[in-house]
Amino acid sequence: MTAGSRGDVAPYTGLGHALVRAGHQVTLVTHAGFAPLAEATGMGFHALPVDPRAELRSARGQALHRSTTGAGKLVRVIALARSAVARTVDDLLQAARTSDVLLLSSSLGPLGHTIAEGLGLPSIGVYLQPLATTGDFAPPVTGTRSWGPLGNRLAGQAVNAAVDRIFADSARALQRRLDLSRTRPRAARRARERQDWPIFHGFSPLVVPRPSDWRPGLRITGYWWPHDPPRAQLPARLQAFLSAGPPPVFVGLGSATVADPEQLSRTVVRALRAAGLRGVIQRGWSGLCGEGDDMITIDEVPHHLLFPHMAAAVHHAGAGTTAAALRAGIPAVPLPVQFDAAFWAARLTALGVAPAAIPLRRLTAQALTTALVRATTDPSCARRARALAGRIRQEDGTAPVLAAVDRLDTTGWRRARSD
Secondary structure: OOOOOHHHOHHHHHHHHHHHHOOOOOEEEEEHHHHHHHHOOOOEEEEEOOOHHHHHHOHHHHHHHHOOOHHHHHHHHHHHHHHHHHOOHHHHHHHHOOOOOEEEOOOOHHHHHHHHHHHOOOEEEEEOOOOOOOOOOOOHHHOOOOOHHHHHHHHHHHHHHHHHHHHHHHHHHHHHHOOOOOOOHHHHHHHHHHOOOOEEEOOOOOOOOOOOOOOOOEEEOOOOOOOOOOOOOOOHHHHHHHHOOOOOEEEEOOOOOOOOHHHHHHHHHHHHHHOOOOEEEEOOOOOOOOOEOOEEEEOOOOHHHHHHHOOEEEEOOOHHHHHHHHHHOOOEEEOOOOOOHHHHHHHHHHOOOOOOOOOHHHOOHHHHHHHHHHHHHOHHHHHHHHHHHHHHOOOOOOHHHHHHHHHOOOHHHHHHHHO
16 A cells, blocks of 8 residues: 555555565555556556645645745645545555555555554555654655754654644544544554564665664665566667667656746756756656757656666656666766655765755756766766665565565454454
8 A cells, every 4th residue: 555656656566566476466555547557567456546646736736846945845745645645545445355464655554554453454564765763864854964863863753743643634533433442643653663563664775774773673675676567668769869879867857846847947958968968858747858869858668777778867866766776876966856855865975876966946057067077977976876786786675575474374364354
C-alpha cells in the first residue's frame, strides 16, 4: 500500500515482482494512474480514488510554491494530505480484507497499521526515507541543518507529531468501524515502537548509514529497483539523438511542480548551451521543454536504460531519481524542490558525486552553468560515482523483505478469518 507520486510507487514494482517470483500473490494498492507500472510485474492492482497530480494542481497544491522552507511546505502538505487520506480508507480496507499480510509505505503506514490491527493481520513497514527519530541527522523533510543529537531528536518528534495530524481523523473513524479501542495516533506510534514493529528501508546503507540510535526493528536493505519489462527500449527518436553526438545531460524534475515552467525551461536551455552540452529534458509534472539540434524533450522512459548514456543528471533530488543516477554511476546536479529533496541532495554532495546542490528557488542560468561544467569535467566526481555505483549494484535490497515475509506463518490468520 503506497500513495504519492511516481517515485513513491515505482520502487515497489521491483519489490513486488521479487515477491511474485518467490511464489507470493501480490497486489499493488495505489493511485489508478500508476496501474501500468504493475502490468509487467505479475502483481495484481487495486486503485485508490485519488489523483496526486490533480491534487498538486489544485489551489492547495499550488500553495506549496509559496513556501520557502521545509517546515512551511510540511504545514501546507499536511492540510493537502488530510482530505486525500480520508478518501482512500474504503479502498484500503477493501484490499486488506483479501490479504494475509500488509506491506505499508510511510505515506500510508499509520492508516495501514490501524487496518492491520483491526483485521488481525501481520504488517511490515517498507519505507523509502529514514523517518524514524534519530540524533544522527535532522528529519529529512526539514532540510539539511543539523541541531545536534538532542535537537535532531526533538525535531524528529515534532515532525512525527505533525504527520500524526494527517491520519488522526481517518484513524479515529477506522477504529470505530473496526471495533478497536480509541487510541491517539501518537500513542499508537509509540506502541509500534515498543513492539519493535519491523520497518525495512529501500535505500543503500552506503548512501545513508544506519543511524546509531535506531531500535533493532529498523533495517536498511539496499535499493528496490523499479521493475521494467525485459524488452523495454528507449524510443527510436531518443536513440537517434543519443547516437548523433557526445553524451548529453539529463534534466528532469520528476513529479515536482513549478510556478513558471516556461521561465525555468529557458534557464535550463541557456545553461546547457553556455556549458557547451547537449540535453535530454524530461517534461515531467513541471512541464519542462527544450528543442533544437542540441537537445530533445521526452516523456517517461526507464531511467535505468537512459542514465548510462548521460554525462550527468540534473534532477529534483527525489529519492527515486537520486537512486537511479547513483545506480548509473553518473555525476549529479541536484536542484532540491520540496519535502526530503534537500536531504538527498546533501547526501550526494557529501558522497562527492555532485559538485553542489542548487535549491530550485535560487536557480540561475549562471549557477547551473557553473555546476554543469564542474560535474562534467571533474574526473574525480565521475570516478567516485562509478565506484559507488559498482558497490550499490551488488546489494540485494529485496532479499531481507522476502525473508521477513517468509518467516510469517499466516496459516493461523487465514483460518481464523475463514471461520
